[in-house]
Amino acid sequence: MITITDLRKVYRQGSREVVALDGVSLSVAKGHIHGIIGHSGAGKSTLVRCLTLLDRPTSGSVAVDGRELAGVSDRELLSARRKIGMVFQHANLFDSRTTAENVAYPLELVGTSKARIQEKVASLLEIVGLTQFAGAYPSQLSGGQKQRVGIARALATDPDVLLCDEPTSALDPKTTDEILALIKDVRDRLQITVLIITHEMGVVKRACDSVSLLEAGKIVEHGPISQVVADIDGRLSHALLPLPGEMPKDLPPGTIMDLLYSGADAVEPVISTLARTFDLDVNVLAGSVEDLGGAQFAHLRIHLPSDADIAAVTAHLTASGIAVSVKEA
Numbered sequence: 512m513i514t515i516t517d518l519r520k521v522y523r524q525g526s527r528e529v530v531a532l533d534g535v536s537l538s539v540a541k542g543h544i545h546g547i548i549g550h551s552g553a554g555k556s557t558l559v560r561c562l563t564l565l566d567r568p569t570s571g572s573v574a575v576d577g578r579e580l581a582g583v584s585d586r587e588l589l590s591a592r593r594k595i596g597m598v599f600q601h602a603n604l605f606d607s608r609t610t611a612e613n614v615a616y617p618l619e620l621v622g623t624s625k626a627r628i629q630e631k632v633a634s635l636l637e638i639v640g641l642t643q644f645a646g647a648y649p650s651q652l653s654g655g656q657k658q659r660v661g662i663a664r665a666l667a668t669d670p671d672v673l674l675c676d677e678p679t680s681a682l683d684p685k686t687t688d689e690i691l692a693l694i695k696d697v698r699d700r701l702q703i704t705v706l707i708i709t710h711e712m713g714v715v716k717r718a719c720d721s722v723s724l725l726e727a728g729k730i731v732e733h734g735p736i737s738q739v740v741a742d743i744d745g746r747l748s749h750a751l752l753p754l755p756g757e758m759p760k761d762l763p764p765g766t767i768m769d770l771l772y773s774g775a776d777a778v779e780p781v782i783s784t785l786a787r788t789f790d791l792d793v794n795v796l797a798g799s800v801e802d803l804g805g806a807q808f809a810h811l812r813i814h815l816p817s818d819a820d821i822a823a824v825t826a827h828l829t830a831s832g833i834a835v836s837v838k839e840a
């Protein structure tokens with residue numbers, strides 16, 4: 512488990528202060544995969560540097576399984592760093608070392624015996640599906656295979672947390688899916704806690720149990736995927752289950768409403784019940800239906816004619832557990 516409490520990082524640029532992290536707090540339970548999503552400049556790299564102790568936070572704490580990391584002395588730094596295994600955007604492998612030798616590297620650094628290294632590397636290569644490539648050099652591997660080596664190397668010293676910094680940003684969509692499936696598989700097998708820092712919502716959708724939205728150094732929304740997506744006015748919900756930003760033109764007078772609910776196989780009944788109950792022509796303008804966080808969600812944009820009783824329709828939908836947002840009168 513990793514617990515980050517009120518983490519602040521202030522950089523000085525001459526007489527100016529840049530607040531890169533402004534009181535970030537979050538907790539990820541053992542065996543969970545948590546995504547931290549943010550645009551450029553949100554503070555993602557600073558957070559990674561503070562979590563890997565490459566940079567000291569100005570204040571706040573980072574604890575892994577109850578052990579404080581942020582305040583350790585320089586002498587304890589190496590052993591503290593081993594608590595968090597790091598996967599980078601580019602695998603950053605040694606070109607002159609084979610797959611097995613790259614994975615062995617962190618174990619050599621801590622003086623592990625040759626026999627133990629051999630055993631550990633074999634088991635890690637089996638986990639990442641690269642047993643046959645043990646003797647291959649990075650130049651002989653695909654981008655996805657290199658990232659697999661990077662994941663095996665990150666796991667070599669049995670960290671409690673796997674921190675993945677944009678792990679798929681340099682990969683094509685198919686390889687991205689394979690690497691995210693591998694990260695989930697690693698979590699299942701080792702019950703390790705995973706943090707994925709990303710700017711891609713697709714990564715959050717495919718791999719994460721929960722998510723935080725980082726903006727200007729602050730977490731502005733967070734929660735399990737099924738919870739954040741259900742918040743119809745939430746930014747994460749809009750990003751996870753998008754509807755077109757532009758409203759259609761040339762519609763007859765009336766009201767546009769967005770509806771959001773789980774149990775998406777009920778799209779037709781929701782619309783036909785609404786039409787029947789209120790004797791209305793309901794026009795579906797856009798829709799998005801997806802499996803998110805273990806449940807099916809539907810996000811629909813509908814148009815109702817100008818004689819519709821919007822208050823009554825809203826009350827009816829809300830009573831059926833459907834979130835409603837009126838867009839345009």
Ligand SMILES: Nc1ncnc2c1ncn2[C@@H]1O[C@H](COP(=O)(O)OP(=O)(O)OP(=O)(O)O)[C@@H](O)[C@H]1O
Pocket residue numbers: 522523524529530531549550551552553554555556557558710
């Ligand atoms: N060493 C530094 N000195 C001064 N300001 C910095 C330093 N590092 C980062 N910053 C500032 O802190 C803020 C957060 O930057 P950071 O690089 O963490 O964002 P990011 O989300 O990783 O962005 P990107 O995705 O573009 O890498 C930015 O305003 C940046 O200019």
